[in-house]
Amino acid sequence: MSSIQSPLQISLSQSGNIRRRWFNPESQRKVIKINGVKRTTTVVACVNLETKNAAPDNVVIGEKSKEVMEAEKRVLVGTYARTPVVLASGSGCKLYDTEGKEYLDLSSGIAVNALGHGDHDWIKAVVEQANVLTHVSNAYYSIPQVELAKRLVASSFADRVFFTNSGTEANEAAIKFSRKFQRHSNPDAKEPATEFISFTNSFHGRTMGALALTSKEHYRSPFEPVMPGVTFVEYGNIEATKKLIQRGKTAAVFVEPIQGEGGIYSATKEFLQFLRIACDDAGALLVFDEVQCGLGRTGDLWAHEAFGVFPDIMTLAKPLAGGLPIGAALVTERVASAITFGDHGSTFAGSPLVCNAAIAVLDKISKPSFLASVSKKGQKFIETLKQKLGSNPHVKEIRGFGLIIGIELDVPASPLVDACRGSGLLVLTAGKGNVVRLVPPLIITEQELDQAAEILYKSLPALDSNSN
């Protein structure tokens, strides 16, 4: 049976390498019949564009996994360059693929599974709530939503909470709240401030507003025009930010206290203190995006606590409901007072099920002893990594706070990530693909972190064999 070739074809080789082939539309044309109708289609000269996320040479992909991967590429929109692993179950910090191979998980579903996989209290919270009430919409009150908001308010600078379903939505809410705040606080202004400042290496999400705040051009340019009025300034550059904010057009400044996707870069205390004062002077809001670095990951409940600087709005998401979709914009009363009925909303956000799960997560993570253990484990892990990996010529820097850690290389990190996976360790990349990102479940043990450091160390030769 003939089929029309799509210009981009993705296939899986015997060893599990993902191949992307781009078919040249100018190449040979051919007439074929589809449902009895003649169509002209192109057949194909193909060029192999990339073989990213390859399976390491010593790994053979099992039949069941292959089947899933083949089906995925037929029925899902090809937005993800997935790692060639089909994960089937998890327990604690371990994941298992369909063939039963065990992996130590230092990726946590991209900094989400803070309590690991299958935490008993989390399961209890989900099952009990699912048995009672899962969803009611925001047309009605529900107890878990109010209880979770009370806890978030009690444990942060914020006075009120708006729930969303993801990080990007939390940032969309922050964008809308910032603009509404400017209109509300300057009712007579001819042109209330509507612009935003964001920073190099930032990542704030994929929807049109959050995308506009995301620095990587590659993410934005295919979808332009995105939300107008965003200016990017070098992360940490006080003088450039000062010049811009003094123009008085800035509704809000969005900043990650520690950049995750951008490569695990931390702001300095001086920079965040400057932003606080500059925003106050200019009447702009300061928004901290703690979607990745917040909620215990740095060893403080909120990453900004270490800097002693507090925002007007903080956005959260990833770990908050332990793997169920959630986001939140936490705001001061001053911001909340600008928002009225109908200004924003969501059908799903803040559902009883998700909020009950989040209560279980927040109750565990916010315990001082839990947070202290994150700091202690993180410090020891960074020291071990420095000892074991620091002298490798490809390792430029090992940095991080608590359990958000980056290993910056002078070469692409993917050969190392692939080799680690071959040896049963899941880690992520960040930055320009040259940073290994380690964001394990916060419950990980010191022994598991030692095991991870050993696998990373033993996998380092992959950097040399691939740079030849």
Ligand SMILES: Cc1ncc(COP(=O)(O)O)c(C=O)c1O
């Ligand atoms: C700092 C930051 N903000 C926002 C987002 C977007 O979150 P989501 O993927 O849940 O929309 C991410 C996701 O990686 C993030 O790291």
